Every structure is written in structure tokens, then in C-alpha cells.
Amino acid sequence: MKGGAAISVLMLLGACAPAPVETAPADPAAIARGRDAAARLGCGACHAMPGIAWPKGRAGPPLAGFGARPLIAGELPNRAPQLAAFVTDAPAMVPGTAMPAIPMKRAEADDIAAWLLSLDD
Numbered sequence: 001m002k003g004g005a006a007i008s009v010l011m012l013l014g015a016c017a018p019a020p021v022e023t024a025p026a027d028p029a030a031i032a033r034g035r036d037a038a039a040r041l042g043c044g045a046c047h048a049m050p051g052i053a054w055p056k057g058r059a060g061p062p063l064a065g066f067g068a069r070p071l072i073a074g075e076l077p078n079r080a081p082q083l084a085a086f087v088t089d090a091p092a093m094v095p096g097t098a099m100p101a102i103p104m105k106r107a108e109a110d111d112i113a114a115w116l117l118s119l120d121d
Contacts, residue, residue: 027114030110033114033115035115041102041112047062050063050064064119073097076093083116085109087104087116
């Protein structure tokens with residue numbers, strides 16, 4: 001009986017553990033296009049960006065390690081679809097954010113999201 005109770009407790013504890021999130025590695029070409037698009041669209045005016053020497057804005061947080069962050073702007077799950085929507089129209093996703101809407105093509109937003117999510121260290 002004690003062994004059965006212990007097994008039941010272990011099964012319940014196991015059910016509470018978060019499942020690891022496995023994501024497919026991003027396309028290296030998309031990551032490179034995303035870095036280039038972020039530089040071309042002027043993201044560095046507000047953010048220090050890894051691999052971009054200048055400018056290194058301070059209005060927004062530095063982007064190093066962005067892929068390891070659990071949330072976007074402290075509110076949204078840090079996942080590619082939400083991130084692509086956020087970099088395009090941050091005020092629509094997080095009202096009150098200081099980040100402006102940035103006109104860009106959907107493909108550019110997807111590539112920028114791929115690049116940001118690759119920044120995990």
C-alpha cells in the first residue's frame with residue numbers, strides 16, 4: 001500500500017513538471033536576413049544589437065540573449081509568431097509600450113523574429 005501511494009505521488013509530481021519546449025532550429029539564411037533587416041530598419045537607434053557596431057541605442061533593452069527570454073515586453077510568450085507581430089506593431093500587441101509600430105513586410109518580421117530567437121547567449 002505504501003509503495004502504491006508513493007508511485008501515485010510521483011506520478012502527480014511528474015504531471016506538474018513543465019514539458020520541455022522543443023523548437024526546430026531556424027534557417028540560417030532567415031537569421032542572416034533578419035539581422036540585416038533589423039540593421040536596415042534602424043532597430044539599433046533604440047537597442048544595442050549583437051553583431052551591429054553602430055548605433056547602440058539605449059531607449060530599449062539590449063537584444064543580446066533575447067532568444068533565452070521567456071517573455072516579450074514582459075507580457076507575451078517569446079515565440080516566433082508573437083515576436084513577428086510585436087516587431088511589426090508593438091503598440092497593438094502591448095498597449096502602452098514605448099516601441100513604435102515599424103512598417104515592414106511580413107517576411108522581414110518573420111526573419112527578424114528568427115534572428116532575435118537565435119540570440120540565446
